[in-house]
Amino acid sequence: MPANPARQTTEVLSNTDFDHRDLDWYIDRGVQILVFLGGISAIVFILGIFIFITKEGLGFILEDFSFREFLFSPTWRPTSELKETYGILALVAGTASVTGLAMLVAIPFSLGTAIFIAEFVDGKTREYLKVTVELLAAIPSVVWGFIGLSIMNPLIIDVFDVPVGLNVLNAGIILGLMAAPIMTSIAEDALKAVPDRYREAAEAMGATHWQVIYKVVLPAAKNGLLGAVLLGVGRGFGETMAVLMATGHSINIPTSVFDSVRALTATIAAELGETAVGSPHYQALFTIGVFLFVITFCINLTADLIVRGIRKE
Amino acid sequence: MVAAPQSPATAKLEVRDLAINYGTKQAVSDISLTIRENEIFGIIGPANAGKTSFLKAINRMEDFDTNMSVAGQILFDGVDTRQVRNVYGLRRRIGVVFPLPVGLPMTVYDNVALAPRLAGVRNKAELNVIVERCLHRAALWDEVKDRLNALGSLLSGGQQQRLTIARALSQEPDLLMLDEFSIAIDPVTTMRIEDVLKELRQEMTIILVTNLVQQARRIADRTAFFLEGSCVEIAPTEDLFTGEVSDQRTRDYVEGRFG
Numbered sequence A: 001m002p003a004n005p006a007r008q009t010t011e012v013l014s015n016t017d018f019d020h021r022d023l024d025w026y027i028d029r030g031v032q033i034l035v036f037l038g039g040i041s042a043i044v045f046i047l048g049i050f051i052f053i054t055k056e057g058l059g060f061i062l063e064d065f066s067f068r069e070f071l072f073s074p075t076w077r078p079t080s081e082l083k084e085t086y087g088i089l090a091l092v093a094g095t096a097s098v099t100g101l102a103m104l105v106a107i108p109f110s111l112g113t114a115i116f117i118a119e120f121v122d123g124k125t126r127e128y129l130k131v132t133v134e135l136l137a138a139i140p141s142v143v144w145g146f147i148g149l150s151i152m153n154p155l156i157i158d159v160f161d162v163p164v165g166l167n168v169l170n171a172g173i174i175l176g177l178m179a180a181p182i183m184t185s186i187a188e189d190a191l192k193a194v195p196d197r198y199r200e201a202a203e204a205m206g207a208t209h210w211q212v213i214y215k216v217v218l219p220a221a222k223n224g225l226l227g228a229v230l231l232g233v234g235r236g237f238g239e240t241m242a243v244l245m246a247t248g249h250s251i252n253i254p255t256s257v258f259d260s261v262r263a264l265t266a267t268i269a270a271e272l273g274e275t276a277v278g279s280p281h282y283q284a285l286f287t288i289g290v291f292l293f294v295i296t297f298c299i300n301l302t303a304d305l306i307v308r309g310i311r312k313e
Numbered sequence B: 001m002v003a004a005p006q007s008p009a010t011a012k013l014e015v016r017d018l019a020i021n022y023g024t025k026q027a028v029s030d031i032s033l034t035i036r037e038n039e040i041f042g043i044i045g046p047a048n049a050g051k052t053s054f055l056k057a058i059n060r061m062e063d064f065d066t067n068m069s070v071a072g073q074i075l076f077d078g079v080d081t082r083q084v085r086n087v088y089g090l091r092r093r094i095g096v097v098f099p100l101p102v103g104l105p106m107t108v109y110d111n112v113a114l115a116p117r118l119a120g121v122r123n124k125a126e127l128n129v130i131v132e133r134c135l136h137r138a139a140l141w142d143e144v145k146d147r148l149n150a151l152g153s154l155l156s157g158g159q160q161q162r163l164t165i166a167r168a169l170s171q172e173p174d175l176l177m178l179d180e181f182s183i184a185i186d187p188v189t190t191m192r193i194e195d196v197l198k199e200l201r202q203e204m205t206i207i208l209v210t211n212l213v214q215q216a217r218r219i220a221d222r223t224a225f226f227l228e229g230s231c232v233e234i235a236p237t238e239d240l241f242t243g244e245v246s247d248q249r250t251r252d253y254v255e256g257r258f259g
Ligand SMILES: Nc1ncnc2c1ncn2[C@@H]1O[C@H](COP(=O)(O)OP(=O)(O)OP(=O)(O)O)[C@@H](O)[C@H]1O
Pocket: B022, B026, B027, B045, B046, B047, B048, B049, B050, B051, B052, B053, B054, B065, B067
């Protein structure tokens, strides 16, 4: 009979005073507070950055700002002697066209690679491929810009017989290749997060490998896959260096992929150093910053809402 | 429907010298038995007896477990399943219900319509009929008829289990394999499904793995007793319960005096 140990346990329990806060209780509390501070600080930083950018751009927004000109004028001429014009339409078109093309390149590439890694290979091969993809993701953007400048540029001139090779096509491909590894990585995680029992259940019913992927795995992973794509879009909007180097950096509303364009981010990067702090030009650049901030926020919010919507279904 | 069984002794499944290993560990050895067309074949036995492994081998599930290897022969309608080229075709004729229910992450309707769709059924009306019939048979229709568009993976455990039964039935299989199908289902509903199984015997052969000895007694025509990877005994189910067994261990297990 194990009467003795049982009795001991009971005694320990009965000696416990439930109002007494022991060490475990304090540690738990401490950790809770630390984690809370960590979470809060992220929000505080974001808010702080937003407030700072807005404050720097505020003078422009209040005084010289014309909503119509800012959003709908294709002319960005902040240093004009005659009349300074601050229209970002062409810059938006530049960013959007490059990002759009980049997604056309990156989505098939990254989803294809992710499906291959997650569903078709195992063991060592899989690990090697994953490491390779992660290495690709670590290539600095200036290197990609350099590739755009020194490899893609002559190549495009040669192949398509156009005068300039720094254009939407160049930047789109560069940005697409740049975004693909991280998108692959996230998409692959999403596919791997689909439990094997789903695959087995479908396969046991006689579904072929492709049917399992198409009918079961992809629908189950769609949230994560959407997340991967939106991350790529965010990357496209935010990327600066490679885009600055590969687009040709000339203000244009593109009518073909062979037109040079200029991106929002690249404009800030290239011009901010040359403006006088507090000048309208300086403030206008910060207003572009606010604009980028709002756009990114909207993309994330949409992603969030879509994902939530899918969940509720 | 299918005419009465041609001859009660027609073999649906013939297992010869079956051995199953996981890595170097032997899970099943030396099983030879015959399962007849249109019978309910019960398999009972304690944990680790190799019951689930046996079912997996029939369905060629070793294909997606690199660790699992199968030796010996399993003839399905006289065809050696190890030699089958189109394993998908084979699996479509075999319905399986796993012990842990897996509602696929799609709607209830799509769960049940999946197999017919894979088999090429596109007609909406036809699909509706199949879905309703299978859900009825799995005793689930009344509970889900108003929420066919809800996610299958969000049903309760017992409902998901019945959903997997409906899904297996939607394949219109020749052979239905149930692995402890009632662990999450209440006794009343279990009885209803058992009644359905007895009717389904007209259309298909059923292998019923169960931990409930009484369940085998209620519906199985013949029952095998598995123990530690071997098949100790196969007998008409009633014989097991009236003590007409050749092995003492069978009697002990059936009478609950095991271990
Ligand atoms: N995927 C696997 N990998 C390794 N070993 C396994 C695997 N599946 C089963 N086994 C082993 O094979 C043996 C038989 O297991 P099996 O699941 O067939 O038993 P069972 O009779 O179905 O038991 P239970 O009544 O608990 O479901 C066990 O010893 C188990 O540890």
